[in-house]
Amino acid sequence: MPLSRRPTGGLWLAALTLTAFALQTDDFVIAGVLPSIARGLSVGEAAAGQLVTVFSIICAVVAPIAAVAAAPRSPRTVLTCGMLVFCAANLAVPFASSYPALLALRVLAALAAALTLPAVFSVTATLSPPDRRGRHLATVTAGLTGAVVVGVPLGTWIGAAAGWRATFVAGGALGAAALVFLRVALPDVPPPPAAGLRERLRPLAASAVLRALLAATVAVLGNMVIQTYLAPLLHGLAGVTPSGLGVLLTLTGLAGIAGARLSGTLVDRIGPGRSFSVAAVAFAFAMAGLAVCWSMRPAHVAAIVPLLLLWSAAAWAVPPPVQARVLMLTGPESGPQALALSSSAVYLGASLGAGLGGWAIGSLSLGALPIIAGACAIVGAALFALPARKTLRVEDRNTEDRHANA
Missing domain, CATH: 1.20.1250.20 (MFS general substrate transporter like domains)
Incomplete structure (x- = not known):
């Protein structure tokens, strides 16, 4: 048009x-x-x-x-x-x-x-x-x-x-x-x-794009291990009821909005690579805290709320750096196809996360979910931290240009 x-x-x-x-x-x-x-x-x-x-x-x-x-x-x-x-x-x-x-x-x-x-x-x-x-x-x-x-x-x-x-x-x-x-x-x-x-799959031919999407898949996988089974996890951890779960999901939703906005700011200031690392470390820290609380259950709701807020903020801080890197690497012409592929990566991570979480509940216990999720965040961060040198030069140049125009 x-x-x-x-x-x-x-x-x-x-x-x-x-x-x-x-x-x-x-x-x-x-x-x-x-x-x-x-x-x-x-x-x-x-x-x-x-x-x-x-x-x-x-x-x-x-x-x-x-x-x-x-x-x-x-x-x-x-x-x-x-x-x-x-x-x-x-x-x-x-x-x-x-x-x-x-x-x-x-x-x-x-x-x-x-x-x-x-x-x-x-x-x-x-x-x-x-x-x-x-x-x-x-x-x-x-x-x-x-x-x-x-x-x-x-x-x-x-x-x-x-x-x-x-x-x-x-x-x-x-x-x-x-x-x-x-x-x-x-x-x-x-x-x-x-x-x-x-042609629609062409952006995947670039190894840096493929790694970014794979990192997103693994990160979403870890998040959905928790997100899908959050209701039984919180009930076993602190006796949270369905009505209480609604309140907690609202609070974590607000934390997610804040995390996404903060991540966008960080992408502009320090680049996608460092922003993704910050989000992954925060996510892993929240999962470690939930794992400790599970080992000492029953936990008081007040003790787990800060961990849930950190979890949600970190989880929703992941998409902005992924989208920014994909757009930087593919350019405006292939950007829409690449972003559509990023949506497929999210769905793939969601499906694998729900499946892995279900297996963990049946074979291990609910308490294994935070440990698995935290491990996924670390693996995702490692994948995202391994771009080609050209990727790093592109990100550094874009960050410098934004600072110059600020």
Whole structure:
């Protein structure tokens, strides 16, 4: 779309951000109602946690393929169809009386998300002026972050008040609101230039980009080991109830917002590499504290709240340095594809984290979760700290330029 024909208002960007928020909330909200799902369907908590694994791994694997398959069609049509299926899959949850039935609906919702999320990034890149593309993509990505910061606590409260099925109904209603917003605010843009799967995966050919995305995957894996099974972990650690969990998730959500904003500032001042290291060290410290508290349980809630705040702030301090490094290395032309791949990396880490956490609960104990998560943070930091020399020169030059222009 020529620059002169690009819409100047911000409503389309808000609609796309709300869509990303709804899709990501639907994936992660299970963490807040996991014990209730397990009791309601007479399955173990590890089995209930695999609902996150299934959703996330489908999104990670299917998203690039769905983007290629949907390329010839109008993005507005793709978004509409995807969100219709997404809403239907969530609104049908009250009729799912068994675990297999709920699993089938989660697969359907995941396929809809895998079709929709790449289109969200593609439309954002198409409608954004070149000098604002990075900021607009970051805004949409913030919708993904906000899902855990706001969506999961809200879904947990709804589940505690009206039952876990109501949480999914609310997710369907949120998706419906996003769909209406899209239909009202989003212009009918032409399909993006045809790009095959190989071209969409091209950013992975750069070893530094691949390492950054792998580091993000490992870091998210460690975070989701805790995030997915936070409810049973806190209940075993300090007897936290579902209503109390909602309060704690709200507090950790606010800490996550603060951590993400602080991380963005650090990226500008000291570069992505050092910023990622700071976040990883803080995350590992919080996990070490939770492991110590588990060994001395029962712990008082007041003793674990600071550790939970540090955990959330550190966890959400990871995306800004990853996105900044990927954009620095790929440039503006390949940036949207690379950021879409970073979304797949997040989903892959989420699926592996939920699966690993479920295995740990069944084979070890809940107390092993913080130890595993902390180890993942250290491995992620090591991967992110091994860029090519060219990467370091690019980051140092960008940091110096920002300081010079400040």
